Amino acid sequence: MEDMMKQMVKGVKSKYSFEETIKKMKEKVEGLGWKVIGEYDFKDKLGIGFAVLEVCNKDFAAKAVGKPENRWISAMMPCRFSVIEMPDGIYVFGMNMGLFSQMVSGELGELLKEVAKIDEEIMSAVL
Incomplete structure (x- = not known):
């Protein structure tokens, strides 16, 4: 089960x-015409980046929730990315939307x- 869950998340080393x-x-x-609508920094609280x-x-x-039968997807909105310090560097993690979209x-x-x-594309900005 844990391996399946890990497949739902993509990660790249920055x-x-x-x-x-x-x-x-x-x-x-911003360059892609999207907006950062929330930013949460836990560095001071947790002692790691x-x-x-x-x-x-x-x-x-608007397209995603436009039809009432699709509004369940609102639980997955907005898109989230974590930036986290690991022993060997900084990593970015996000949901594997490609895999999810197949379902x-x-x-x-x-x-x-x-x-x-x-x-x-967003994750590729740090490669």
Whole structure:
């Protein structure tokens, strides 16, 4: 079960410092026409570099919840990325939306495939 859960999360090692990783991700998000709508920094509370960025695009969000039968997806919104310090460097983790999109049919599944591509682009900002 644990292996299956790990597949639902994608991670990449950043080539930047903790602060620079967050900066690069924010720049990429904005460059793609998305917005950082929430940022949570846990560094002071936990003693390690750990932050969460919540990102969204109003057009994608409106399409995702436009039909009442698809509104369950709101539990997965907004997209979240964690930036966390590990013993060997800084990592970015996010939901594997590509894998998740394979479990969703119809227009919503197609929309999630588009979101998966954007998530990949956001994470690539730190490679």
